[in-house]
Amino acid sequence: MARSPLPAALRGLRIPAVASPLFIVSGPDLVIAQCKAGIVGSFPALNAREKDGEPVMLEAWLKRITEELDRHNQANPDRPAAPFAVNQIVHRSNARLERDLEICARWKVPIWITSLGARPEVNEAAHSCGGIALHDVINNTFARKAIDKGADGLIAVAAGAGGHAGPQSPFALVREIRAWFDGPLLLSGAIATGEALLAAQVIGADLGYIGSAFIATDEANADPDYKRMLVESGAEDIVTSTLFTGISGNYLKPSIARAGLDPDNLAHADPSSMNFREGSAKxxxxxxxxxxxxxxxxxxxxxxxxxxxxxxxxxxxxALARTAALAAEYGKGE
Incomplete structure (x- = not known):
């Protein structure tokens, strides 16, 4: 299938990558650093929290990010920052959603990432300020629903992704979506190296969606023990469970054990237990x-x-150079 051109917000990046919005971890410091480094930085709107009576934190974050990136672009016209994205949790328990949509539209957020539900009014809010809407999905059925409701692009969350990961192989998930969809497609799921990023493109995605690699960074709002645990752990230290949010997610086994639980014998929780009224998925x-x-x-x-x-x-x-050599060797045909 011939691909449609990518929207302007997803073109001209240093590498074809979007940093995924990380619960608690992603804030202005990390987003600004990611954008200045040449990839799309993002944060969940619900990370910006204020106490009663305090100024709206989301407003302050958007002001800081917008102004700092503008200053960078004026000082570095030959090396402008990438645009940023805000993640909206489209879940019935998110009482802040309507307010946050209005704020993001007013600040003309260029990229909107939606999760846990596809709603036309959220996509309309993104379009009202010239933004694009990308919806994350774990299967082909949800992908079709998201596009039918007005999303501009999709984030295929495959097996191996951090947080609320899907169960499907990236090979199967991307193939099924690409059979009918020619628009922007990102792939999430263990995209932590340049080789994985190129592989995502080879199987049909336009960009990679990178999360865990940015937790162990200076700018991340993460506990130092969390960062050290990531450095010390590998793929076998990841546990999949519904217990902590009601939806299947991937977690660090050592953190579960440290909390006094048996990582190999965790109870299950119902999706109805997920609640964003307090701004937290946990x-x-x-x-x-x-x-x-x-x-x-x-x-x-x-x-x-x-x-x-x-x-x-x-x-x-x-990896591109190695792939070119392989193409030269195996792409000759008969």
Whole structure:
């Protein structure tokens, strides 16, 4: 299938990557660093929380991100920052959704990422300010529903992704979506290296969706123990469970054990237990149960977010060169 051109907001990136919005972890410091490094930075709107009577935190975050990226672009016209994205949790328990949509439209957020439900009015809000809407999905049925309701693009959340991961292989999921959809398609699921990023494109995605690799960075709003645990862990240390939010997610086994639970014998929870009324996908009892994807074996140190982008770009370009050599060897035909 011939691909439609990517929207302007997803073109001209240093590498074909979008940083995924990380619960608690993603804030202005991380988003600004990611955008300045040349990839789309993002944060969940619900991460911006204020106490009663305080100024609206989401407004303050958008003001800071917008103004700082504008200053960077004026000072570096030959190396402008990538645009940023805001993630909206489209779940019936998110009492802030209507307010947050209005704020994001007023600040002309360029990329809107929606999760846990596809709603036409959210896509309309994105379009009202010139933005694009990307919806994350775990299967082909949800993908079709999202496009039918006005989403501009899709994020295929495959097996191995951090947080609320889907169960399907990326090979199967991307193939089924690409059979009918020629628009923007991102792939999530252990995209932590340049090789994985290129592989995502080879199987049909336009861009990779990178999350866990940015948790162990200086700018991430993550507990130092969380960052160290990522450096010390690998794919076999990831546990899939519904217990902590009501929806299947991937978590660090050592954090579960440290909380006094048996990672190999966890109870199940019903999706009805998910609640965003307090701005959190987890009850307080689980605040130190830490999410991560299966690509964490690529994380070997804690450093600046720009360093993660540097590493992935180097790996990506080396993988491109190897792929060109393979094409020369196997692409001759008869």
């Amino acid at each position: 009850p307080k009892a689980w605040k130190e149960i830490w999410g991560a994807g299966q690509g964490i074996g690529a994380i070997d140190s804690i450093g600046p977010a720009a360093g993660v982008v540097d590493r992935i770009e180097t790996e990506y370009r080396a």
